[in-house]
Amino acid sequence: MTGPRNSAAQSDWAAQIKGRIRQRYTRLARGGTFPTGGAQRLLAAGYPADAVDGLLPALMDAYSGCGYAVPESGLENISVAVELGAGAGVDTALLAQRLPPQARIIAVDLTPAMLERLRTSLPPTPEGALVFAVAGDMEALPLPDGVADLVTANAAFTLCTDKAAAFAEAYRVLKPGGHLVARDLIREGPLPREVLEDPLSDATSLGGVVTQADMEKCLKTAGFSDIRIGDPRPFSYVVSVRLETRRAD
């Protein structure tokens, strides 16, 4: 997804796509029209069985990620995690269970209806982290610099109309030494005609899928170090990958 060259047209184009994304995810959040499958879909996406066991069906039914990316280790010293494009909160719930009780998770999403669903379907986490739902655009986060020890995202960067801005924002809100751990989509060649000719594909996860080289370029330009992109899994016409990197300075 690159959009028109003229900058006024570019910003109209981005605003229209974000409007369509909000419409689509509002419908999903309110109408329950997610692909069915719940726990089975999570297991097929690579979630460990013990993680899935404790989740409420209302959460699993609203999953729209592209694979398992919740960090398993190094969580004991985290005081603030930011989840970008959190959706209805499967990964938020899993992260909340794993973080220490005094930790905070700021779950950001462009679609307020998704955050409403997140607030109402998260299990109570008396032992885990506190979750704050914040409506916002991950290309211009409503958060201060250097607030997070960890930034996570699942199938969210792919929907951004300005991926360089989204990665730069992830970097900005991380503390020096903080980590970005995400699952997202890359393409290994041109997108197929069905996707390119679908005027609504920019509002699904597919229309904006970039190559691994473009993703790495955005991450490096943002300032990230030790970039690791791996664990490829087929996802519709493209590939889902795990991304891990960190802010060094």
Ligand SMILES: C[S@@+](CC[C@H](N)C(=O)[O-])C[C@H]1O[C@@H](n2cnc3c(N)ncnc32)[C@H](O)[C@@H]1O
């Ligand atoms: C494919 S869904 C994934 C949701 C969730 N991460 C999951 O795994 O179920 C993408 C989510 O990103 C949100 N989103 C899309 N563009 C965004 C942006 N620019 N800023 C913040 N959230 C965005 C959508 O509203 C949607 O909830």
